[in-house]
Structure formats: C-alpha cells, structure tokens
Amino acid sequence: MANKSVWSDNRFWQRSATWVTGFASVLLIWLTFDTSVQIAMGNDEDLKNGVTKRVPGPTVINYKITYEMDAKRGHEVPVIGEKENFFGRDDWSEEEAGALLHLGKLGSQAKNCMDCHTLLGNGAYYAPDLTKAWLDPAWGPNGAMQALTAKETKEEAMAEFLQHPDRYPTHARMMPDLGITAKEAKGLVAFLKHMSSIDTNGFPRNFGHMQGAINGK
Numbered sequence: 001m002a003n004k005s006v007w008s009d010n011r012f013w014q015r016s017a018t019w020v021t022g023f024a025s026v027l028l029i030w031l032t033f034d035t036s037v038q039i040a041m042g043n044d045e046d047l048k049n050g051v052t053k054r055v056p057g058p059t060v061i062n063y064k065i066t067y068e069m070d071a072k073r074g075h076e077v078p079v080i081g082e083k084e085n086f087f088g089r090d091d092w093s094e095e096e097a098g099a100l101l102h103l104g105k106l107g108s109q110a111k112n113c114m115d116c117h118t119l120l121g122n123g124a125y126y127a128p129d130l131t132k133a134w135l136d137p138a139w140g141p142n143g144a145m146q147a148l149t150a151k152e153t154k155e156e157a158m159a160e161f162l163q164h165p166d167r168y169p170t171h172a173r174m175m176p177d178l179g180i181t182a183k184e185a186k187g188l189v190a191f192l193k194h195m196s197s198i199d200t201n202g203f204p205r206n207f208g209h210m211q212g213a214i215n216g217k
C-alpha cells in the first residue's frame, strides 16, 4: 500500500471532479449574469441620448444604420446615425416599433427563415446570412434591388421582395414565394433592420452580400 500512485487513488479523482464541477458552475453563473447585462435591450432614451447599447431598443428603426470599420476592435460595427424615415415615418413610438418587431419575429418563426438563412448564428447557410441583411448594399441607393422592385426606399424594396421573391431572381439561388403578406413583410423588414443594429462583435465576418444583385447594378 505504501507506494500507491496518486493517479490510481479513487479519492483523488473524486476530489478533482468536485473541484472542477464547482469551479465550472461558478464560472457559468458569472458568465450568465455578465451576458445578461451585455445583451439587455436598450430603450428610446438611450437612442435619444446617444448611449450605445449592444442591442438597441426597437425605435432604432427610426435611425440610419451603417456598418463601419472599428480599427481598435479590428472588425466592422453597426453605427446608429441620424434619423431616417422607415415606411414614411421617423417617429415610431416604442410601443409601435416593439409591436412591429414582434410581428416580424413571429413571422420569421412561422415561415421558418432559418430553414435556409442564418439569424444571429442560428440557422442554415443555403441562403445569405440575414444577421446584417439590412446593411447589404444591394438594397441601398446604389444597389440593384430598388430599381428591380421599382421602389424608392430600402424598406419598401425589401418588403416587396419578401412578398414576391420569385419575381426578382438574381441569377443565384431563388427564394420561394412563402405567401408573406404586406403587413408581415413590414414586420419582417423592421425585424431585420433592428437585427442589423445589434453589435455582434463583427459576426458574421464578410456577411453574405446578396449573390448576383450586388454586381448587377
């Protein structure tokens, strides 16, 4: 018994397991609280006072969002700029904007966008990543989608596309007509705009520009 190695001692392994489990539990609890603070949604006051939140409040749909390189962090970050119209208004209240986002979120679940797309890291890669789809230049004034859909704003072009994706093929894979109504499309576009304003630490890298459309000005 005198020379029994510590590695074959049962109690050594029991103690190790207890310590490792205990340490991991404390770490997980701490990380959970830390994350909760980081991802707590901001509100309209923050936006009015220029307070940056990782997840801005729903009324971020009243503002212009751009994606800019942050040299210090080494990746692009969403930047919330001046007021801009969203479906003709820049004064969506917290309740109205919240209701629109809610409608969009339900729509995205009902129509299962994740079957083909990825949202905030969840989903598939059959179709472009939607996390930053709102920032895809294809929908901007110099992109092809406003002209293709005969709409004069980004949000109207995107809503039109969502209702009739099969009418605007971009010579890449085609999105099927999912029977999305005008009301649902409005909610979905708000949902996508809000999602693009979330600071995701630069994820996804080189977010999926709409294949084809971007080159087909």
Ligand code: HEC
Binding pocket: 107, 108, 111, 112, 113, 114, 115, 116, 117, 126, 127, 128, 129, 130, 133, 136, 138, 158, 162, 168, 169, 170, 171, 172, 173, 174, 175, 176, 178, 188, 208, 209, 210, 211, 212, 213
């Ligand atoms: C059956 C697969 C499929 C489903 C389900 C689907 N899509 Fe798509 N979607 C596509 C494909 C494929 C494209 C690329 C179309 C193209 O390039 O012409 C696309 C393109 C898009 C784009 C343009 C992307 C960009 O970067 O500009 C948006 C926005 C979009 N889809 C939103 C949605 C939303 C919102 C839902 C759920 C309500 C959804 N899609 C469900 C296949 C799908």
